[in-house]
Amino acid sequence: MTRTLGRSPLLDSRLASASAHAKVILFGEHSVVYGAPAIALPVPGLSLTASARTLPGPVRIESALYSGPIADAPARLGAPATAIAETLDALHRPAADLTVRIDGSIPAGRGLGSSAAVASAISAGIAAWAGEALDEQTHFRLIQAAEAVAHGSASGLDARAVVADAPIRFRAGRVQTLPVAVPATFVIADTGVPGATREAVAAVAELLARDESGVHGIIDGIAAETQGAEQDLAAGDTPSLGRRMTRVHELLRELTVSNERLDRLVDSALGDGALGAKLTGGGRGGCIIALAESAASAELLAARLTRTGAANAWIVTAEDSTDGSAA
Numbered sequence: 001m002t003r004t005l006g007r008s009p010l011l012d013s014r015l016a017s018a019s020a021h022a023k024v025i026l027f028g029e030h031s032v033v034y035g036a037p038a039i040a041l042p043v044p045g046l047s048l049t050a051s052a053r054t055l056p057g058p059v060r061i062e063s064a065l066y067s068g069p070i071a072d073a074p075a076r077l078g079a080p081a082t083a084i085a086e087t088l089d090a091l092h093r094p095a096a097d098l099t100v101r102i103d104g105s106i107p108a109g110r111g112l113g114s115s116a117a118v119a120s121a122i123s124a125g126i127a128a129w130a131g132e133a134l135d136e137q138t139h140f141r142l143i144q145a146a147e148a149v150a151h152g153s154a155s156g157l158d159a160r161a162v163v164a165d166a167p168i169r170f171r172a173g174r175v176q177t178l179p180v181a182v183p184a185t186f187v188i189a190d191t192g193v194p195g196a197t198r199e200a201v202a203a204v205a206e207l208l209a210r211d212e213s214g215v216h217g218i219i220d221g222i223a224a225e226t227q228g229a230e231q232d233l234a235a236g237d238t239p240s241l242g243r244r245m246t247r248v249h250e251l252l253r254e255l256t257v258s259n260e261r262l263d264r265l266v267d268s269a270l271g272d273g274a275l276g277a278k279l280t281g282g283g284r285g286g287c288i289i290a291l292a293e294s295a296a297s298a299e300l301l302a303a304r305l306t307r308t309g310a311a312n313a314w315i316v317t318a319e320d321s322t323d324g325s326a327a
């Protein structure tokens with residue numbers, strides 16, 4: 001969901017904001033790169049806002065990391081700087097007299113879509129400031145332009161998921177909303193260590209190129225579990241969904257994208273009564289996602305995971321969009 005908060009004529013006729021939320025991959029990380037389907041959930045509890053306002057002078061960015069002209073911004077702000085420049089270009093606006101402020105944050109490098117969410121909020125916020133509507137395709141293209149700077153080539157899954165209002169299925173660039181019969185509650189637990197998506201994607205590509213240990217078979221196995229998971233969500237079969245998560249974690253381990261911390265958190269979650277657990281996102285750090293038996297037990301599971309080593313934990317529910325809108 002990228003909510004355009006609108007302009008504030010009473011304060012400043014040239015001020016507008018938009019927000020975007022985090023995402024979590026439920027199934028299909030890595031295999032999605034090779035055309036397999038993936039399932040991602042919006043995480044509305046973790047969000048940020050980009051506010052665009054007129055300020056004479058060079059284009060500026062204000063954030064917890066840096067405030068000043070984007071021309072002088074540190075390299076790590078390359079992705080937001082790209083989102084600003086590309087959006088102004090798409091709207092045929094001069095690159096001047098604009099300040100973009102980012103409030104709130106989504107932990108970076110944890111597979112939660114922070115870079116895509118920043119780019120989403122920036123482009124929607126600038127469009128609202130310019131009084132223009134951003135069509136879905138242009139919005140996606142602008143987020144992907146920033147993602148290319150942040151991560152190299154990205155499948156587009158994050159760019160779609162951070163603007164979704166409901167669980168989505170993503171395959172080969174196409175996105176659709178997934179029906180969910182019974183709300184399912186998950187705990188996302190953070191190892192506290194940034195993930196290494198780029199390296200992990202490169203490692204899988206290398207394994208595939210050599211095709212040692214039947215890597216194609218592993219990708220096919222993840223794809224089959226993802227398809228099964230779609231049916232489980234549609235049928236409300238949470239025990240089956242959980243078993244698939246744990247099986248996929250094993251397959252991701254075989255792809256060499258897990259690590260000890262992720263494995264430990266998965267084991268803790270399973271020991272604490274989760275119906276299933278797996279790493280989420282690129283891996284080699286970042287987070288796991290565990291399926292709780294119920295909404296009430298999710299709180300307990302999150303508390304236990306933070307006691308036994310998670311740096312942080314968040315609860316997210318997969319359910320049909322409450323406002324009835326499509327992803």
Ligand code: PMV
Nearest residue numbers: 029030111154155197281282
């Ligand atoms: O680490 P994240 O959340 O950006 O997810 C990466 C997902 C991959 O499938 C590994 C790569 C991609 O571009 O889809």
